[in-house]
Amino acid sequence: MSTGIDLAVSTxxxxxxxxxxxxxxxxxPLVRRTRAPQEGHWALPGGSADARESLAETAARKLAETTGLSAAYLEQLYCFGDPERSPSGRVVSVVYWALVRGEEAELVTDENVAWFAADELPRLAFDHNLIVDYALWRLRTKLEYAAIAHAFLGPTFTLAELRQVHEIVLQRELDPANFRRQIEASRAVVPTGEHVTGGRHRPPRLYRYDASVELVDNGPLTSAGVR
Amino acid sequence: MSTGIDLAVSTxxxxxxxxxxxxxxxxxPLVRRTRAPQEGHWALPGGSADARESLAETAARKLAETTGLSAAYLEQLYCFGDPERSPSGRVVSVVYWALVRGEEAELVTDENVAWFAADELPRLAFDHNLIVDYALWRLRTKLEYAAIAHAFLGPTFTLAELRQVHEIVLQRELDPANFRRQIEASRAVVPTGEHVTGGRHRPPRLYRYDASVELVDNGPLTSAGVR
DNA sequence: CCTGTAAAGGTCATTCTGACCTGAACGTCA
DNA sequence: TGACGTTCAGGTCAGAATGACCTTTACAGG
Known part of the structure; x- marks a missing residue:
């Protein structure tokens, strides 16, 4: 029994x-489409669903295959299924959103992949502008109540680095003292005891993410590991 | 190009x-399965996706066909795609969650449909217990910051009725005075000017939902009406 | 007309938040 | 070598939000 619907996974x-x-x-990072429909347009990395993998596994694999990246955070965003969203037939896309570390991001070499500022995107293929807007909304909303900012950084970081992540994503300056108080109250990070030396000013403490603080809502908790 | 994956919509x-x-x-409300796999087990109402409808339209139609109900609130919950979730092959389910009014709920007559208390469910077909648990978590979480409780009620209601909805869903008692203050501050409801007469006590005001207060996050806003 | 109960509106202590201040600890430069 | 600029780390303070609780109002029923 076929429904005549193609199932895709994008991130x-x-x-x-x-x-x-x-x-x-x-x-x-966006991928330039090399075939119809919408050939030449920039689009989200993704591809057809694979019957043998979970949707999250497919998202992570496509993400690695097309961009060479690996995600520090991966969460399902939404399932897009408007009948008119693709001119070539009915396509339902399960869309994930991912955070990758800064060092990772520089490893992309594929000439069909290019980075764009999140708030200066060109006209994308299909409904991908709408999808990115929604993902941006989710990222900004979730950053304010969930400990996910560390996924942009390495295993250890200073509070100033973590605060800078928040400031860039939320597009506003944050009071350093109040940010410190809020982060310490959340118990999401713990000091390593080490300090960053060699800076021009008072050496800041290094922190690491406390994995024992469980994430709020990264989808339903299944018995198997990867969702 | 077929991926060998069946796409279903459930609510x-x-x-x-x-x-x-x-x-x-x-x-x-759950539906008793009348055919394999999992024949005889109770399951969420739903069915195969339709290539001509949006996913939300399919959810609303299946909801009406199998239970006779119409939803006062409908929102996408999650897309479930674990390879092992159905023994008969790969099925990806786009799951919605819906709120219906109390009067509506009494119109169900189909003998294969039965109502169950949300916290006393039997063993359901497939991964539907997991799905319901996640939907319950979302309902309870969202009730605390979004104006959706009115969807359980009629067009007008008293604050005591609205508070009772919150108390039943959240499974704890709420202070009437603080609840009133919180609801009034949210501007989600407006008094109609009328009162409920004939009660044993001081006649309460009637309120109605203020539709000008937009919902936070009922999915990405598309140009077309129904999502 | 008295009583019980819920509606409506209020107070008060506690907590949370944003704005701001002070001393500590560097490197830099005169 | 010592003053200076900057950031780190830790604090204060006023206003907003929250939970617990109190008072008055307004009805039905005995």
Whole structure:
């Protein structure tokens, strides 16, 4: 029994990358379509669902195959199924969103992959502009109540680095003292005891993410590991 | 190009129904499966996706066909795609959750449909217990920050009725005075000017939902009306 | 007309939040 | 070598939000 519907999996990938002036910018890698429909347009990385994998596994694999990246955070965003969203027939896309670390982001070499500032996107293929807008909304909303900002950073980081992640994503400055108080109250990070030396000012503490603090709502908890 | 994956649409439907003692209970209608796989087990209402409809339209139609109900609130919950979730082959289910009014809930007559208390479900078909648990978590979480409780009620209601909805869903008592303050501050409801007469006590005001207060996150906003 | 109960509106202590201040600890430069 | 600029780390303080609780109002029923 076939329904005549193609099932695809795509991912909105976020990373913080330096722009021409060296300032970190919230960025998204896009893939140039090399065949119809919408040939030549930029689109989200993705592809057809695979019958042998879970949807999250497919998202992670496609993400790695097309961009060479691996995600520090991966969560299902939404399932898009408007009948008119693709001119070539009915396509239902299960869309994930992912966060990757800054160092990872520089490993992309494929000439058909390019990074764009999240708030300066061109006209994308299909309904992908709508999808990115929704993913951006989710990222910004979730950053305010869930400990996910560390996924942009390495295993250890200073509170100033973590605060900078929040400031770039939320597009507003945050009071350093109040940010410290809020983060410490959340118990999401723990000090390693080490400090960053060699800086021009008082050496800041290094922190790491406390994995014992479970994430709020990364989808339903299944018995198997990867969702 | 077929992926060998069946795409289904199911819905977790919530309503408040009186139990044997007349107390309102958060309840879910389930459908008894009349064919393999899992014949005889109770399952969520749903069916195969239709290539001509949006996913939300399919959810609303299946909801009406199998239970006779119409939803006052409908939102996509999650897309479930574990390879092992159905013994008969790969099925990906786009699951919605819906709220229906109490009066609506009494119109169900199909002998293969039965209501169950949300926290006393039997062993369901497939992974539907997991799905209902997740839907319950979403309903309870969302009730605390979004104005959706009115969807269980008629067009007008008293604050005591609205508070009772919150108390039943959240399974704890709420202070009437603080609840009033919180609801009034949210601007989600407006007094109609009318009062309920004939009661034993001081006549309460009637309120109606203020539709000008937009919902937070009922999925991405598309240009077309129904999602 | 008195009583019980819920509606409506209020107070008060506690907690949370944003704005701001002070001392500590560097590197840098005169 | 010592003053200076900057950031780190830890604090204060006022206003907003929250939970517990109190008072008055307004009805039905005995």
């Amino acid at each position: 909105v990938i976020f990373a913080l990358r330096p722009d021409a002036d060296g300032r970190l910018v919230l960025s998204i | 977790v439907i919530f309503a408040l129904r009186p139990d044997a003692d007349g107390r309102l209970v958060l309840s879910i």
